[in-house]
Amino acid sequence: MTMLTYPAATLMPAHWRDFVALTKPRVMTLVVFTGLCGLLAAPGHIHPVLAFTAILCIALGAGAAATLNQWWEADIDAKMKRTANRPLPAGRMDRQAALHFGVGLSFFSVILMGVATNWFAAGVLLVSILFYVFIYTIWLKPRTAQNIVIGGAAGAFPPIIGWAAVTGDVGALPVALFMLTFFWTPPHFWALALFVRPDYAAAGIPMLPVVAGERATRRQIWFYTAIMAAAALAPVLLRLTGIVYGSVALAGTAVFVALAFQVYRSRETDPARMKPERRLFKYSILYLFLLFGAVVVDRWLLA
Amino acid sequence: MKPEDQDQIRARQKSRSIVTGLLLGFLAILFFAITLAKIGASHAI
Known part of the structure; x- marks a missing residue:
C-alpha cells in the first residue's frame, strides 16, 4: 500500500454525512435483510427490543467492516471511477478519523451484541468483521482472482448471526442460508466485474475478468451458478423449509440459471454493451431478497 | 485561513x-x- 498525500481540505472537519457514507448504507440493506431473516426464521422467542438491537449490531458491524475496508483501500479507490468520490479518496476526510471510526464501531457493535443478546452471536459478528477486514480486504483481495469467492463468506454470516442472537447456537437452516449466500456471491460480483472491468484493471485489482479474461469469467459464473442452484434447493431437499420457499426457490433459481446462461454464451467484449451481465447483476440482488423472504414466510406459515 | 473557511468549520462542528x-x-x-x-x-424465568 502506498501513502497518498491528500488535499489540504482534510483540515476541515469531515461532514457527518461522510461518516455515514463510509459505512456503505446501500450494501448494508442486504446484510440487514439477510440477518433479519435469519433472526425471524429461528425457533424460539426474542424480545422485540433485543431483536432490534441484534439487527442494529449486525448493521453497525457491517458498517465498521466497510469503513475499515475503505480506510485500507483509499489509494485503490482513488484510481477507480466508481469509487473515486468516496470520502477518503476525494480528500473530504482524514484517514486517521476513518480508522478510529471503524475500530470504534467494530468494538461497539460486538460488545452491544454480547450484552443485549448472547456472546456466541457477538463472537460470530466479531469473526465476520475480522474475516472481512483481514482475510478478504488486506490478504486475499489484492492477491488472488478468487478473492470474492472467499470474501463472500464474510457477507454470508448475517443469517447465522441473526439466528444465533435468538437461539445462542447454529442450526442447519442458517448454515444452508450461509452456503446459499456464499455461492451466490461469485456470479453476483463477477457479473458486475465484467462490465466494470476497465475500472478494476486501472486500479490493479486482480479481479477475475482482468486476470483470467472474459471467457474464463463467464465459465466461472456458470460453474458457481450451478453450485448456488444446488445450495438454494438444498433446504427443500433436507426438509428445512416448506412449500413457499420450495416454489420461490425453484422458480427464482430457474430464472437465475437462464440469465447466467445468457452471460455464459455471450461473446460481448465492450462493457458498455453488456446487457445480459447487467441484467444478471440486478436480478441476483432481487433473487437473494426473494429467497430469504420466502424462508421467513415459510417459518411463519409452519408455526 | 479565510473567514469563509472559519464559518464552514463552525457550521460542520455544529452539525x-x-x-x-x-x-x-x-x-x-x-x-x-x-x-x-x-x-x-x-422475571419470566
Whole structure:
C-alpha cells in the first residue's frame, strides 16, 4: 500500500454525512435483510427490543467492516471511477478519523451484541468483521482472482448471526442460508466485474475478468451458478423449509440459471454493451431478497 | 485561513455536535429499553 498525500481540505472537519457514507448504507440493506431473516426464521422467542438491537449490531458491524475496508483501500479507490468520490479518496476526510471510526464501531457493535443478546452471536459478528477486514480486504483481495469467492463468506454470516442472537447456537437452516449466500456471491460480483472491468484493471485489482479474461469469467459464473442452484434447493431437499420457499426457490433459481446462461454464451467484449451481465447483476440482488423472504414466510406459515 | 473557511468549520462542528447529541439520546433510550427487556426476561424465568 502506498501513502497518498491528500488535499489540504482534510483540515476541515469531515461532514457527518461522510461518516455515514463510509459505512456503505446501500450494501448494508442486504446484510440487514439477510440477518433479519435469519433472526425471524429461528425457533424460539426474542424480545422485540433485543431483536432490534441484534439487527442494529449486525448493521453497525457491517458498517465498521466497510469503513475499515475503505480506510485500507483509499489509494485503490482513488484510481477507480466508481469509487473515486468516496470520502477518503476525494480528500473530504482524514484517514486517521476513518480508522478510529471503524475500530470504534467494530468494538461497539460486538460488545452491544454480547450484552443485549448472547456472546456466541457477538463472537460470530466479531469473526465476520475480522474475516472481512483481514482475510478478504488486506490478504486475499489484492492477491488472488478468487478473492470474492472467499470474501463472500464474510457477507454470508448475517443469517447465522441473526439466528444465533435468538437461539445462542447454529442450526442447519442458517448454515444452508450461509452456503446459499456464499455461492451466490461469485456470479453476483463477477457479473458486475465484467462490465466494470476497465475500472478494476486501472486500479490493479486482480479481479477475475482482468486476470483470467472474459471467457474464463463467464465459465466461472456458470460453474458457481450451478453450485448456488444446488445450495438454494438444498433446504427443500433436507426438509428445512416448506412449500413457499420450495416454489420461490425453484422458480427464482430457474430464472437465475437462464440469465447466467445468457452471460455464459455471450461473446460481448465492450462493457458498455453488456446487457445480459447487467441484467444478471440486478436480478441476483432481487433473487437473494426473494429467497430469504420466502424462508421467513415459510417459518411463519409452519408455526 | 479565510473567514469563509472559519464559518464552514463552525457550521460542520455544529452539525456534527447535533448528530452526536441525537445519537447519544437514542442510545440512552435504547439501553434503557434493553434493561427493561432483560429484567422482564429474568422475571419470566
